[in-house]
Amino acid sequence: xxxxDENTVFVGNSKPTMNYVLxxxxxxxxxxxxxxxxxxxxxxxxxxxxxxxxxxxxxxxxKVKSIEIGTETIENDRGQSNVSAMTxxxxx
Amino acid sequence: xxxxDENTVFVGNSKPTMNYVLxxxxxxxxxxxxxxxxxxxxxxxxxxxxxxxxxxxxxxxxKVKSIEIGTETIENDRGQSNVSAMTxxxxx
Numbered sequence: 001x002x003x004x005d006e007n008t009v010f011v012g013n014s015k016p017t018m019n020y021v022l023x024x025x026x027x028x029x030x031x032x033x034x035x036x037x038x039x040x041x042x043x044x045x046x047x048x049x050x051x052x053x054x055x056x057x058x059x060x061x062x063k064v065k066s067i068e069i070g071t072e073t074i075e076n077d078r079g080q081s082n083v084s085a086m087t088x089x090x091x092x
Numbered sequence: 093x094x095x096x097d098e099n100t101v102f103v104g105n106s107k108p109t110m111n112y113v114l115x116x117x118x119x120x121x122x123x124x125x126x127x128x129x130x131x132x133x134x135x136x137x138x139x140x141x142x143x144x145x146x147x148x149x150x151x152x153x154x155k156v157k158s159i160e161i162g163t164e165t166i167e168n169d170r171g172q173s174n175v176s177a178m179t180x181x182x183x184x
Contacts, residue, residue, distance in 0.1 A: 045135070048176040
């Protein structure tokens with residue numbers, strides 16, 4: 001299962017999209033009313049896929065509560081660089 | 093310049109990110125109060141970069157008015173397939 005905590009699913013590029021969808025569905029099935037999907041950089045496109053597949057194919061009563069975008073600074077080998085970030089919050 | 097019409101900039105994968113940023117800035121400099129940035133599939137990550145770079149580096153008085161996500165059906169060689177879509181609307 002992808003990394004997830006406190007009703008948040010972090011979407012990366014390492015696992016198939018459906019793993020993240022399942023992680024979101026699992027959170028809702030636990031009784032959670034709100035799940036946040038977070039991603040940075042190129043994984044942002046996949047986070048939108050995760051939200052859309054969850055709603056269209058599996059949980060049609062789930063709605064998009066909010067979508068936020070921002071910029072985060074990350075440290076890497078060559079110093080600091082900026083990366084776009086997005087949080088999609090789904091609610092039941 | 094990337095394709096743009098009626099205050100909308102369509103972000104694809106074919107041009108450098110800065111071309112799309114410039115297209116957005118150009119629209120605002122024409123006196124437009126609102127510019128929509130649209131993308132589908134993998135270009136969605138880039139659309140977020142375009143919005144963030146525009147706001148953080150060039151037009152600090154521009155705000156995110158709304159972000160919408162959805163699913164579109166596209167026709168290709170192998171029939172129909174679904175693709176995620178996003179529209180970020182920036183306002184001055």
